[in-house]
Amino acid sequence: MPITDQANQAERATQGITVDASHEPVSVLTINGGSSSIKFALYQVGERLDRKLFGKVDRIGLNGTNLTFADDDGSPQARLSLPAADHKSAADFLIGWLETQDGFESVRAVGHRVVHGMNHTEPEIVTQDLLDELHRISPYDPEHLPREIKLIQAFRQRHPKLPQLACFDTTFHSDMPRVAKLLPIPRRYEAMGVQRYGFHGLSYAYLMEELASLGDPAATTGRVILAHLGNGASMAAVRDGKSIDTSMAFTPTAGLVMSTRSGDLDPGLAAFLARTEKMTTSRFYDMVNHESGLLGISETSSDMRDLLDQEATDTRSAEAVTTFCYQAKKWIGSFAAALGGLDTIVFAGGIGENSPAVRSRICEGLGFLGIEIDDARNAESAAEISERASQVKIRVIRTDEELMIARSVTRLLRLGTH
Numbered sequence: 438m439p440i441t442d443q444a445n446q447a448e449r450a451t452q453g454i455t456v457d458a459s460h461e462p463v464s465v466l467t468i469n470g471g472s473s474s475i476k477f478a479l480y481q482v483g484e485r486l487d488r489k490l491f492g493k494v495d496r497i498g499l500n501g502t503n504l505t506f507a508d509d510d511g512s513p514q515a516r517l518s519l520p521a522a523d524h525k526s527a528a529d530f531l532i533g534w535l536e537t538q539d540g541f542e543s544v545r546a547v548g549h550r551v552v553h554g555m556n557h558t559e560p561e562i563v564t565q566d567l568l569d570e571l572h573r574i575s576p577y578d579p580e581h582l583p584r585e586i587k588l589i590q591a592f593r594q595r596h597p598k599l600p601q602l603a604c605f606d607t608t609f610h611s612d613m614p615r616v617a618k619l620l621p622i623p624r625r626y627e628a629m630g631v632q633r634y635g636f637h638g639l640s641y642a643y644l645m646e647e648l649a650s651l652g653d654p655a656a657t658t659g660r661v662i663l664a665h666l667g668n669g670a671s672m673a674a675v676r677d678g679k680s681i682d683t684s685m686a687f688t689p690t691a692g693l694v695m696s697t698r699s700g701d702l703d704p705g706l707a708a709f710l711a712r713t714e715k716m717t718t719s720r721f722y723d724m725v726n727h728e729s730g731l732l733g734i735s736e737t738s739s740d741m742r743d744l745l746d747q748e749a750t751d752t753r754s755a756e757a758v759t760t761f762c763y764q765a766k767k768w769i770g771s772f773a774a775a776l777g778g779l780d781t782i783v784f785a786g787g788i789g790e791n792s793p794a795v796r797s798r799i800c801e802g803l804g805f806l807g808i809e810i811d812d813a814r815n816a817e818s819a820a821e822i823s824e825r826a827s828q829v830k831i832r833v834i835r836t837d838e839e840l841m842i843a844r845s846v847t848r849l850l851r852l853g854t855h
């Protein structure tokens with residue numbers, strides 16, 4: 438066996454063996470690193486996963502970086518200002534602070550959200566090999582992977598014996614049929630890993646587990662559309678519990694209109710802007726990821742709440758909301774076709790969970806697919822918002838990516854019964 442394989446195997450073995458569920462209490466820490474924030478949560482492992490602490494460091498790389506947190510009862514605690522604000526120093530500050538918190542001594546493993554896992558079909562224990570691989574595939578997701586690697590490394594440096602797990606957003610879609618994965622460009626790019634991957638997988642996995650716990654047969658044998666509508670937005674078509682297609686593709690920029698991402702565009706646009714405005718690739722990247730979507734159309738805000746507040750008096754805001762809902766409606770139609778019909782739609786994410794107006798506009802006119810929303814229940818954001826006679830059940834589920842990470846960690850390391 439090559440030396441590196443032996444080293445990795447030894448590393449995995451050591452990490453596995455040091456996990457000992459017999460010493461109470463046992464906790465799991467989850468880390469969800471975004472472009473300018475790090476969300477964290479600490480769960481005590483028992484009969485169920487009990488969240489004891491959660492919070493975030495936000496405005497990383499901007500003025501006024503803060504750490505805010507809340508106790509298990511949800512009561513917000515003090516806000517701490519960070520002296521230095523890049524990702525590395527924010528991670529070091531966070532770890533130093535976590536070490537002083539009640540319960541940190543009981544942490545037996547750290548679970549990280551990792552947005553891109555290429556072809557990994559399971560969460561993985563972090564080894565040097567895995568870190569090398571994540572470095573290698575960073576060009577596939579330059580926005581997320583380098584920061585996520587830094588976070589993992591910061592924990593590894595200060596707590597080298599603590600097992601860490603990478604939970605990938607792409608995993609949920611790894612079984613999609615080839616017809617959904619294959620992109621219609623020259624074949625040779627497929628060999629370089631250019632294909633539809635899909636993202637938001639931790640949220641989707643959580644939503645499917647919630648559907649199963651509600652006893653909805655659609656969770657295991659039905660045709661489901663999961664709509665995760667937050668700042669990042671995507672949909673997944675799920676049949677018999679498995680993703681068969683999803684709107685995000687090779688990158689998270691594809692698919693639906695998002696807060697600052699364009700979603701799908703005519704590929705001819707890049708060449709047109711290069712010719713007419715001498716736009717470079719990196720400017721184009723910035724434009725479609727950070728200046729488009731709701732922000733691009735409204736020219737004022739990337740936040741759906743602002744746009745809904747302004748739409749009566751501002752045409753640009755109204756058009757941003759309308760375009761968002763129209764494109765979402767089209768994706769529902771296209772996934773209903775891919776699934777050969779529809780049994781359940783689930784709305785999740787900040788917009789999906791909280792905006793009756795957006796849900797109602799997306800579903801409007803879809804009666805021909807058996808989609809009938811109940812206005813009163815929708816206005817309350819009830820758990821089930823479809824009319825009783827609606828063929829398609831329409832549900833609102835609060836997604837919880839952190840809890841999904843914690844469940845994955847406890848399952849893989851056999852820390853409890855989750």
Ligand code: ADP
Nearest residue numbers: 666667668669739740741742786787788791792
């Ligand atoms: P992220 O993808 O960053 O986790 P969220 O899932 O928190 O984002 O979603 C943020 C979006 O949810 C914002 O556009 C915000 O305006 C929207 N949102 C939150 N609450 C409401 C609400 N009550 N009505 C409409 N939109 C809302």
